[in-house]
Amino acid sequence: MKTKSVSRQTGDNNNNNNGKKVKRPFFIKYIYQPDFIWYTIGVIVRILWTLVYSQQGYIHPDEFFQGPEVVFDDIFQTNFTRTHEFHPAAPLRSVAILYLLYGLPVSLLSWLSTILHWSSIPFHLKLIFPRCTILLLSLCSDILFYRMIKVCHSNFNSKQYGIIMNYYGIAHVTLVFFTRTLSNSFEAFLFLALIYLVNVNISSLLSIITNSSNKTKYNVQSIHINVNTILTSSFIGLICALGIFNRPTFPAFALVPIVYWLANIVPLMNHSFRFQLLFGRIISFIIGTFILTSCLIILFDSCYYNNGFSFIMDLKNRLVICPLNFIVYNIDSKNLDQHGLHPPWLHFIVNATILYGPLHLCVVLWGLFHVSNLRQFGQTIIERILKTFRKRSGTTEKSEQSISPFLLYLYLIPFIPLSTFPHQEARFLVPLIFPLILFIVPVLMTKNLHTFLFRIWLAFNTFISIIYGHLHQGGLLPALKCIHDYPVVSSNVTPIVTNANKKILITYHTYMPPGYLVTSMSKSVYEHKLQTIVIDLKGARREELDLTIERIFHEYSTNNNQVFVLLPNISQTYLIDWKQAKYSFDLIKQFEPHLDLDHGFEELIHFKDQQKQYTIWDRFKLDLYQVTRNLI
Known part of the structure; x- marks a missing residue:
């Protein structure tokens, strides 16, 4: 790879009054x-x-x-x-x-x-x-x-x-x-x-060889070039x-890039003994920086996943090397x-x-x-x-x-x-x-x-x-913002500050919603004590949606809790009629455009047998419902 750049480019008129070129970012x-x-x-x-x-x-x-x-x-x-x-x-x-x-x-x-x-x-x-x-x-x-x-x-x-x-x-x-x-x-x-960095490193090494023929010039410039070469070598590692x-x-x-670097450097090993020493230093800096950085990352990860330095007592079983675990995990086809x-x-x-x-x-x-x-x-x-x-x-x-x-x-x-x-x-x-x-x-x-x-x-x-x-899944983040900002009130319509509260979100046939975006969080002492529970049903069958809603209202009290269901518009018939007698589904807002490339075609096939007629635009909407249990 050529590393020398020309000093004059056509169309660049950035010279000062003395005719010297001004370098600008x-x-x-x-x-x-x-x-x-x-x-x-x-x-x-x-x-x-x-x-x-x-x-x-x-x-x-x-x-x-x-x-x-x-x-x-x-x-x-x-x-x-x-x-x-x-x-x-x-x-x-x-x-x-x-x-x-x-x-x-x-x-x-x-x-x-x-x-x-x-x-x-x-x-x-x-x-x-x-x-x-x-x-x-x-x-x-x-x-x-x-x-x-x-x-x-x-x-x-x-x-x-x-x-x-x-x-x-x-x-x-x-x-x-x-x-x-x-x-x-x-x-x-x-x-x-x-x-x-590989290109700069090779260029620096070639400059040393070129300048070594002039001893005076070499003695003046070699230290600076060596420092530059060692720095780039460390950054490569x-x-x-x-x-x-x-x-x-x-x-x-x-x-x-690594093979290219080796193929350009190794043939120059016979140039001089001085260059061989420099090459040895470069290799040591690349490998040394790589090992040092890897050890620091492994130390950080091991402390993190073991909740402290307790892993030192059992390095064989508790030392965390994430790339190794990644390889072992992906070897298993299951x-x-x-x-x-x-x-x-x-x-x-x-x-x-x-x-x-x-x-x-x-x-x-x-x-x-x-x-x-x-x-x-x-x-x-x-x-x-x-x-x-x-x-x-x-x-x-x-x-x-x-x-x-x-x-x-x-x-x-x-x-x-x-x-x-x-x-x-x-x-x-x-x-x-x-x-x-x-x-x-x-x-x-x-x-x-x-x-x-x-x-x-x-x-x-x-x-x-x-x-x-x-x-692509474009309605999901705006829907999460709506839930994040949705007002929280208690059963007597007064703002909740100290009581235990929950927002329960069920997502159906969407991507997994990020918890930190939908959850209200703050380090302030005035923070509302609000817990958000996200239940991601992914592409589950409609029976799973029914059972999930039943389970939520069975496990959680209706006081101070809000239950939301987020699903594509063409999936809303999954909120089947028999549940309307027991639950109310209030449409809060529709979010569009929402392009679902994962489930869209599958949903359209399922709804051919439905009585309700859907327009093509219904496929690009995401519906947010609030679910309440009807009083009997």
């Missing part, structure tokens, strides 16, 4: 330029969709239950039900990563609720504060991605840089996934950081440790069967198309075109690999030829290990957006196809952004 220098207009629009949309008009779409329950839910539960001591990933016996997820990401924003909310005497933290703040962390990381990733563009394509001008950034800025992965609290989003940021403990699938993405089993081709054919649409198809067509002549491909494949991983030419043209296969490997090779897992979801491929755009967009520019493809790319991502950002 990426956002100040380019965000207002016409060449970056679509990227600028994307940044504005990202910020607005996070802070002002927050996205109501619900991508996957892991967005909440493998992130903010755990931290809110700990800080506010709400005693939520944990998912199986956080079972103390064999936890699969590291809480150290969760506190690293969401500990500060949730603690800040706790502090604000105390000093401002909030009876309950506003719903909107609980939703956006954790998302702000991911938003800030995505903006930092924009800077790294732009630098990677300049590294990979240093002979491009500002307009060409803008084309690549425009593709990235309007991608629905950037607009939606990079503003959500998914572990896959954090994995993507770590993947980009690893690629960038840090990124790898964080990546593995965030998601144990991270090695599938880190494989190519465990994966609970989450869904998929064929190995699903990632490459279906999931990648959902995420990247026309650009993924362009990569497939490019690959088919270049491997159609199998004889020629067989003769040149070894040469291409050696050229990419071992040779670093000095001219721009040769660098452009060698960097393209490397970017292609960054995109394609992770499909192989990821596809070996029987359980596959589209979000697992989110980190691949960076090598995909770095590789295919310049190819489209050389073929003069980028203008046509950009229009398709814009239409595709606008559609998918609306689907995942606002429509």
